[in-house]
Amino acid sequence: MTAVLRAERLSKQFAKDDVAVVALREFSLSIEEGSFVSVLGRSGCGKSTMLNLLAGLTRPSEGEVLYRGRKLTGPDVEIGYLTQSDTLMPWRDVRRNVELPMEIRGVAAKERRRIATELVRRVGLAGFEKHYPRELSGGMRRRASLARMLAGEPGTLLMDEPFGALDAQLRTELQEELLRLWQGSGQTVVFVTHDIEEAVLLGDRVVVLGGLGRIVLDRPVDLPRPRTLDELRVDPGFVAVHGELAAALKEGAR
């Protein structure tokens, strides 16, 4: 297995009222090609800062990000990023938002429409193709953004708490859909969450961050797939991993 994405001693500080605020300190991580890595951490520990750097959206104060061995100096079409903030285009309806990455790649109009319609269905938005972002709920906008990211067919997907705002039922459906799409795709996923169950359900590996992005625990999850939460919850292996991660989160908060 080769590393597709590597963070090497990344530090990031922001200037706030002339005072330097450190968000991430000497953060290093190597992501294997085709793997699904969950990153777990409490609010404010630097998860979004880390993803912004991995996406090439912001520049590190120190250190570097390597994508396929090349230094990342800006956003890359190969890397899809589902941010926490809403980046749908307000003047495009759902279908045309989802079509956008395919327009950029020069996919023919008919094919674009076919793929967009299918992706919109997969994220549970069938019937809302003609709705504009302002006509959707927050959760629906997240799902439309997810479909748009998938439409770009990125080799690497960075996702920042994509399902946090959704109700439990929908969340489960989308987690399963994401796994279906990912399995066998060869895509690499870095998935940020603060939910232990979600991290274990999805990941091949869970990385727990403490303050300033300090890695408190980095462990593989070797539970068999396909996984469902109902089955996992009564699996002794899952209960053990869950306990270990909960302890690591607590340790990270210190």
Ligand SMILES: Nc1ncnc2c1ncn2[C@@H]1O[C@H](COP(=O)(O)OP(=O)(O)OP(=O)(O)O)[C@@H](O)[C@H]1O
């Ligand atoms: N643009 C910025 N300017 C100043 N400080 C920032 C900026 N962005 C992040 N920070 C600070 O860096 C730290 C880490 O923020 P970050 O958003 O990465 O955390 P997070 O783990 O993603 O949190 P959450 O789970 O709540 O999204 C916080 O203390 C935050 O206040």
